[in-house]
Amino acid sequence: MTTIDCDGKITRTINQEIRRLMEEGVEEIRILNPAARHSLGVGLVRPIRLVFGGSVGYYCAGMIDGPAVSIHGSAGWGVGEGMMAGTIIVEQHAGNGAAASIRGGTVVIRGDAAARTGIAMKGGTVIVGGSVGYMSGFMMQKGTLIVCGDAGEALGDSMYEGVIFVAGQVAELGNDAVVQTPTPDEMQVITEQLARYGVDHPDEFKKIVAGRRLWNFDKREWDVWKAAL
Amino acid sequence: MCGIVGYLNKSGAVCPIGRTMLSMLQALGRRGPDSAGIAVYGPEDDETVILRVKLGEHTVPAGRKDQVVAQAETLARVTQAVVTGEYLRLVVEYDGQPAALQQAIETVAPDVEVVSIGRALEIVKQVGSPDNLDATYGVAEFVGTHAIGHTRLSTESRVDLSHSQPFWAHGTLDIAAVHNGHITNYHKLRRQYEMRGVRFYTENDSEIIGMYLADRMAQGLSFDQALRASIRDLDGSFCYLAATADQLGFAKDSFGLKPLMVTETDEYVAIATEELALCAAFGQAVQAREPGPKSVRTWRLTAERKRQKGVAA
Numbered sequence: 304m305t306t307i308d309c310d311g312k313i314t315r316t317i318n319q320e321i322r323r324l325m326e327e328g329v330e331e332i333r334i335l336n337p338a339a340r341h342s343l344g345v346g347l348v349r350p351i352r353l354v355f356g357g358s359v360g361y362y363c364a365g366m367i368d369g370p371a372v373s374i375h376g377s378a379g380w381g382v383g384e385g386m387m388a389g390t391i392i393v394e395q396h397a398g399n400g401a402a403a404s405i406r407g408g409t410v411v412i413r414g415d416a417a418a419r420t421g422i423a424m425k426g427g428t429v430i431v432g433g434s435v436g437y438m439s440g441f442m443m444q445k446g447t448l449i450v451c452g453d454a455g456e457a458l459g460d461s462m463y464e465g466v467i468f469v470a471g472q473v474a475e476l477g478n479d480a481v482v483q484t485p486t487p488d489e490m491q492v493i494t495e496q497l498a499r500y501g502v503d504h505p506d507e508f509k510k511i512v513a514g515r516r517l518w519n520f521d522k523r524e525w526d527v528w529k530a531a532l
Numbered sequence: 533m534c535g536i537v538g539y540l541n542k543s544g545a546v547c548p549i550g551r552t553m554l555s556m557l558q559a560l561g562r563r564g565p566d567s568a569g570i571a572v573y574g575p576e577d578d579e580t581v582i583l584r585v586k587l588g589e590h591t592v593p594a595g596r597k598d599q600v601v602a603q604a605e606t607l608a609r610v611t612q613a614v615v616t617g618e619y620l621r622l623v624v625e626y627d628g629q630p631a632a633l634q635q636a637i638e639t640v641a642p643d644v645e646v647v648s649i650g651r652a653l654e655i656v657k658q659v660g661s662p663d664n665l666d667a668t669y670g671v672a673e674f675v676g677t678h679a680i681g682h683t684r685l686s687t688e689s690r691v692d693l694s695h696s697q698p699f700w701a702h703g704t705l706d707i708a709a710v711h712n713g714h715i716t717n718y719h720k721l722r723r724q725y726e727m728r729g730v731r732f733y734t735e736n737d738s739e740i741i742g743m744y745l746a747d748r749m750a751q752g753l754s755f756d757q758a759l760r761a762s763i764r765d766l767d768g769s770f771c772y773l774a775a776t777a778d779q780l781g782f783a784k785d786s787f788g789l790k791p792l793m794v795t796e797t798d799e800y801v802a803i804a805t806e807e808l809a810l811c812a813a814f815g816q817a818v819q820a821r822e823p824g825p826k827s828v829r830t831w832r833l834t835a836e837r838k839r840q841k842g843v844a845a
């Protein structure tokens with residue numbers, strides 16, 4: 304297997320080496336000693352398998368389009384931010400803003416994810432084996448966020464579209480977020496997706512979607528707007 | 533930006549903490565290129581008090597050391613007086629109020645400033661990188677039981693030694709803090725303290741954290757309770773670390789706007805703004821977690837602390 308050892312290299316060199324190996328047609332790269340440094344494996348727009356042998360820092364695998372990324376440790380803030388397609392699997396935990404603004408692909412975090420997970424998602428799927436922090440799914444526009452543990456305050460605040468499934472406790476719903484019961488079909492899709500990535504989960508999920516009361520301004524609903532703004 | 537780091541050896545034994553702190557600070561150097569500093573807690577000594585005194589800005593005027601020593605001797609018995617860089621390190625026998633000793637020394641000249649007073653605490657800080665700090669003060673050789681450190685990216689106040697961190701809580705024994713973020717109700721709080729006669733030495737909002745904690749503790753709160761109260765009383769974005777002669781803790785604002793990673797074992801707890809600093813000091817197998825918004829944790833040295841004189845450089 305092709306490897307890159309991060310020790311003694313600046314981040315730019317590591318990212319350039321990944322691109323050079325991709326040009327050569329390498330299918331899988333193992334990246335050793337990432338030492339929680341930032342901005343590793345960003346902006347890669349072709350399929351490749353990347354395996355990080357430890358924890359990574361901020362914005363790992365951001366803006367990718369196609370790669371399958373595996374992180375054998377934790378990820379800092381903004382893992383996978385703005386990704387278009389591909390998969391990212393974080394074996395441990397993720398910091399704030401995991402999978403922010405993704406348009407497609409799947410991000411799996413086996414442990415906990417912090418605040419603003421899946422903020423402004425425009426597509427794709429985010430699976431969290433543990434819990435998520437406050438304002439997860441804030442201003443979400445499309446896509447699916449599945450949380451097997453608990454969710455923090457202001458969950459799904461000001462969502463436009465998209466759907467959030469939470470198995471555990473929701474500390475507080477965000478403005479205009481409403482709870483529904485998932486349909487059997489939806490439950491089947493959730494179960495299949497979690498099984499595909501080997502994520503354990505409880506049997507029941509709550510479904511959170513936009514109440515759509517913030518879609519159009521109505522002065523008779525001033526109180527709703529006042530709370531949201 | 534700014535980087536903050538902390539370490540506490542739970543057993544209370546003195547350890548080569550300088551090396552650990554330096555490697556964490558070096559890893560965070562790019563978060564704060566303006567200045568660097570550490571507050572090290574050496575072995576506590578009931579008999580003596582250690583002072584770090586800034587003798588002047590950039591240059592040390594001739595005779596300044598002798599003036600400061602003479603002034604200190606009006607209240608205390610000076611047993612050691614060594615000048616390194618811009619600092620005079622004084623070891624004195626003194627059991628009065630720290631504020632009285634501080635005020636006596638600062639009458640020497642307007643640019644003389646007592647940077648720390650403690651039975652265990654010693655602060656060294658200066659403009660420049662962690663490497664420079666080590667070159668000037670030999671930080672890597674420092675030993676102690678716990679420590680906090682800072683690399684600064686200044687945003688609102690000037691870059692000089694006085695505005696660097698850690699900040700000693702003036703007039704107290706051993707209380708110090710480092711901060712990443714902005715305290716947005718600083719001016720309001722500062723006015724309240726000033727009306728009660730508290731003197732501020734800088735325009736740096738971070739200076740108020742130690743003052744606030746000392747004030748709360750003087751009102752009877754424990755160190756842990758004071759940190760918890762600060763979550764409500766301080767506004768803005770902050771992660772800060774604070775320490776006393778035998779405790780270390782952190783507090784994080786209500787929105788968790790500033791990063792902070794914590795790793796803990798049976799032997800030690802280490803805290804740094806970014807995980808890469810923990811990797812640099814403890815290797816990549818380190819298991820670190822980011823505490824959530826509003827979190828506060830404090831640790832205390834568990835065993836009876838070793839008591840011996842004059843270990844820190």
